[in-house]
Amino acid sequence: EIVLTQSPGTLSLSPGERATLSCRASHSVSSSYLAWYQQKPGQAPRLLIYGASSRATGIPDRFSGSGSGTDFTLIISRLEPEDFAVYYCQQYGSSPLTFGGGTKVEIK
Amino acid sequence: QVQLVQSGSELQKPGASVKVSCKASGYTLTNYAMNWVRQAPGQGLEWMGWINTNTGNPTYAQGFTGRFVFSLDTSVSTAYLQISSLKAEDTAVYYCARGVGVRGYLDYWGQGTLVTVSS
Numbered sequence: 001e002i003v004l005t006q007s008p009g010t011l012s013l014s015p016g017e018r019a020t021l022s023c024r025a026s027h028s029v030s031s032s033y034l035a036w037y038q039q040k041p042g043q044a045p046r047l048l049i050y051g052a053s054s055r056a057t058g059i060p061d062r063f064s065g066s067g068s069g070t071d072f073t074l075i076i077s078r079l080e081p082e083d084f085a086v087y088y089c090q091q092y093g094s095s096p097l098t099f100g101g102g103t104k105v106e107i108k
Numbered sequence: 109q110v111q112l113v114q115s116g117s118e119l120q121k122p123g124a125s126v127k128v129s130c131k132a133s134g135y136t137l138t139n140y141a142m143n144w145v146r147q148a149p150g151q152g153l154e155w156m157g158w159i160n161t162n163t164g165n166p167t168y169a170q171g172f173t174g175r176f177v178f179s180l181d182t183s184v185s186t187a188y189l190q191i192s193s194l195k196a197e198d199t200a201v202y203y204c205a206r207g208v209g210v211r212g213y214l215d216y217w218g219q220g221t222l223v224t225v226s227s
């Protein structure tokens with residue numbers, strides 16, 4: 001099983017700032033089969049990024065993903081008020097699918 | 109537009125069973141896999157497994173064998189999760205999520221169903 005470790009656990013930033021979220025895998029994620037999701041309180045997760053760097057439909061271009069192998073990054077270039085949420089990475093290159101523990105982006 | 113609409117919250121006693129439904133609309137159910145994800149209170153996301161909507165064949169993640177059953181009724185475009193012999197630790201929000209490809213990313217999610225197990 002591939003274990004995903006997200007860091008930091010919490011990121012305290014102000015609107016307009018840049019957020020950099022990390023996701024590290026215990027083994028290489030095949031074919032960069034890594035996705036990122038955003039979850040707000042009381043809501044279902046929403047797909048942001050798949051294939052490590054492809055934005056899902058309707059996702060603003062301030063969200064970008066990068067990485068390969070065992071190290072992946074989600075960057076939010078300029079935080080909007082609606083971006084404060086919890087972010088999860090997920091690998092789907094091997095079974096079982098696994099999620100990281102999440103990074104909470106909170107308002108400083 | 110694609111929608112996954114789940115059944116409402118459930119309060120059940122330990123030892124009882126519950127069946128959560130997930131009705132798909134805006135696409136053909138059998139064209140995509142259906143996954144199930146659990147989120148315990150205040151915790152992260154945990155993949156429970158998926159069901160092949162063409163064959164009805166389920167695959168369960170470790171820890172979700174025995175008491176958990178995935179099923180389908182393609183005539184009403186609905187997937188189901190049944191949990192038997194409920195325990196307090198089954199208290200969680202359960203999500204269905206459409207999977208792109210076999211073992212793929214999850215592009216659409218249901219709104220979640222809170223199952224509370226309490227005497």
